[in-house]
């Protein structure tokens with residue numbers, strides 16, 4: 001009887017050393033294969049582990065993470081109780097089973113995954129339950145080990161990139177029935193609720209009728225209003241100019257460094273400004289448009305590079321270390337679930353945008369959420385004592401999004417806005433242009449700013465726009481990187497032109513379109529090094545020049561203090 005099996009099924013951590021016959025395993029895996037899979041994606045994959053060496057390596061991963069979990073427990077009695085629990089039987093169980101799903105099924109059109117890619121993961125969970133019940137019926141059992149560093153786990157099993165494991169399952173003959181209850185309940189850790197928790201929803205929720213009205217969220221700023229002026233901002237331009245001109249140098253001879261010193265002094269409201277705790281934030285997200293062959297690299301590079309940032313091995317890590325800039329990564333919408341990491345801020349809106357070839361990349365609500373989440377990042381940065389924030393991005397396909405936004409918002413010919421991105425040239429570049437043109441031709445929405453931002457945007461681009469707006473509200477110095485970041489700035493600027501005074505455009509990217517965009521914005525970049533990497537690399541490289549501008553303003557002698565004769569051209 002099914003009900004008896006459901007009652008008997010246990011998450012098992014205690015096994016006899018009796019081997020699992022092949023026929024038992026085969027029957028259980030066939031039961032897994034009979035489970036529902038969304039849109040018949042058939043993405044569930046199984047790996048069998050019999051090797052003692054592999055089991056030992058998995059056990060070590062478990063031990064390391066379990067130790068971490070122990071550290072999180074605050075009270076000693078609870079810690080001791082936790083330590084007494086046996087949470088796995090990796091080396092005791094005769095067999096290990098790794099249940100995974102294959103993300104590459106998403107490379108083709110699939111049914112049922114449009115709202116969330118998580119559905120393929122859920123299908124694998126259905127298979128797991130079938131296997132569990134089949135093993136129970138055959139008087140065997142299984143134990144789910146989920147406390148693992150999945151990055152390492154994939155590495156030691158040498159799983160292909162697109163294969164995502166849900167856990168390691170210990171399989172064998174149970175050595176106990178835990179008195180017919182979950183082991184955690186038997187040991188008094190926690191009781192299972194007595195009955196399913198069910199609520200009937202009989203009407204569509206409306207905040208107005210509920211008597212529990214949600215206060216309206218105030219916009220990040222009020223475009224075009226005089227409230228945009230930062231309170232207390234001191235008009236010190238003339239004084240700064242005088243200080244710069246009195247330094248021991250021919251008038252204007254420090255060129256652009258003089259403009260930077262002036263701007264930094266103005267933004268930070270000081271004749272002796274100090275750059276405090278500079279921070280670089282890389283916003284990362286995936287793009288539905290990336291599935292249409294518009295990039296030279298596959299989508300998974302986004303998450304691989306995020307892991308590279310977290311591991312300290314990317315160009316931006318190297319440059320930030322060199323120039324003593326703190327680095328954080330924001331998961332704004334990467335198509336992946338990252339392990340917890342102190343340098344990762346999870347502001348995931350969804351696992352990638354929808355392809356704007358078929359409809360809006362994001363909803364109006366998601367756009368607002370992006371602006372809000374970006375603003376939150378900057379609030380936290382300032383609360384930590386920083387007054388200078390640089391923005392970088394990572395997202396396969398994001399030059400496509402940025403190019404269309406530039407075209408739509410600046411009314412410039414598309415060809416001038418589309419470039420090679422990660423390296424598409426020749427026919428592929430032609431194809432990228434055609435796909436983007438098709439998306440534009442199909443667009444039937446409003447030509448107002450926000451609908452355009454939502455339809456063609458990316459989660460990282462819009463979170464950066466929100467972050468720039470908040471940094472301006474907080475009177476911070478804002479460093480903008482290459483082409484994609486400048487498009488994020490363009491969106492922010494269209495919402496509040498006052499952002500311009502706080503922004504330094506750190507470099508002119510080699511991406512075709514950036515030069516044109518900077519000209520359109522009447523902006524001059526600090527560097528031109530033919531970079532087209534993104535990540536915020538331009539910001540990190542320009543930083544020592546900005547610091548040098550501040551240093552000459554603060555530390556250089558004046559004609560008077562050094563007793564040097566002025567030429568006839570001194571302005572003051």
Ligand SMILES: O=C(O)c1ccc[n+]([C@@H]2O[C@H](COP(=O)([O-])O)[C@@H](O)[C@H]2O)c1
Pocket residue numbers: 294295296297393394395396397398399400420421422423424481482483484485509510511514531532533534535
């Ligand atoms: O910052 C730039 O100017 C820049 C120019 C070209 C490419 N990129 C990077 O390349 C990725 C987007 O390129 P693509 O070809 O995938 O659209 C994304 O991760 C960006 O960080 C960045």
Ligand SMILES: Cc1cc2nc[nH]c2cc1C
Pocket residue numbers: 297301305393394395422533534535
């Ligand atoms: C390898 C790689 C690194 C990147 N960094 C930013 N965008 C990138 C795109 C690629 C492909």
